[in-house]
Amino acid sequence: MTYPALAGLALWLAPSRCAGCDLPFDAAATGLCPACAPLLEPTPYPLCPPQPAAAAFVFQGPLADAVRRFKYAGRTELAKPLGWLLAQSAMAYAGAVERVVPMPLHSGKLRQRGYNPAALLARSVARQLGVPLDVGILTRVRPTGAQAGLPREARVQNVRGAFRADPTVASARLLLIDDVRTTGATLAEAGATLGAQGHEVRTLAFAWTPS
Numbered sequence: 591m592t593y594p595a596l597a598g599l600a601l602w603l604a605p606s607r608c609a610g611c612d613l614p615f616d617a618a619a620t621g622l623c624p625a626c627a628p629l630l631e632p633t634p635y636p637l638c639p640p641q642p643a644a645a646a647f648v649f650q651g652p653l654a655d656a657v658r659r660f661k662y663a664g665r666t667e668l669a670k671p672l673g674w675l676l677a678q679s680a681m682a683y684a685g686a687v688e689r690v691v692p693m694p695l696h697s698g699k700l701r702q703r704g705y706n707p708a709a710l711l712a713r714s715v716a717r718q719l720g721v722p723l724d725v726g727i728l729t730r731v732r733p734t735g736a737q738a739g740l741p742r743e744a745r746v747q748n749v750r751g752a753f754r755a756d757p758t759v760a761s762a763r764l765l766l767i768d769d770v771r772t773t774g775a776t777l778a779e780a781g782a783t784l785g786a787q788g789h790e791v792r793t794l795a796f797a798w799t800p801s
């Protein structure tokens with residue numbers, strides 16, 4: 591078992607902590623304490639009717655702290671409250687998608703981190719939409735490095751050709767889930783790769799951060 595997995599397991603067994611400020615509290619469905627919950631800021635991207643590219647929350651405040659712990663500090667137990675929050679936005683897609691697909695990590699990065707945060711969120715969304723999770727349909731065929739700090743056009747170039755869609759899978763209506771979206775260049779490339787195989791793709795990120 592990797593270190594991040596052990597850290598996550600230890601926290602499953604510990605008393606509930608707020609996903610935002612990390613202080614102990616009596617758990618709520620949102621995973622956020624009464625001080626942090628009002629600070630959640632939905633994005634200006636409306637989710638209903640479903641948009642081709644959407645994000646649920648602005649990456650700021652306690653939500654940004656929660657995402658950093660979830661993505662970079664092995665706090666996989668945060669998939670539960672963050673997945674629940676994302677699923678509330680994803681319900682706008684209920685009935686409109688047949689499968690949920692996580693944004694894949696390159697295999698080297700997956701080994702290094704030990705888990706794919708987007709896949710943990712996607713699993714929660716799939717469960718709450720009542721549709722299958724498909725982790726095999728889309729793969730990342732080359733590492734792309736960090737998008738942060740790159741101007742928009744460089745981001746588009748950086749991810750071009752980075753994905754492969756399984757050509758043997760019959761076309762379907764898919765919901766592609768990512769954890770954090772900036773310009774949306776990575777989601778757009780992944781969505782286009784799936785679209786080229788005949789799939790109808792909507793994308794939803796948990797958090798949106800201005801570039």
Ligand SMILES: [Zn+2]
Pocket residue numbers: 608609610611612613622623624625626627652
């Ligand atoms: Zn809190």
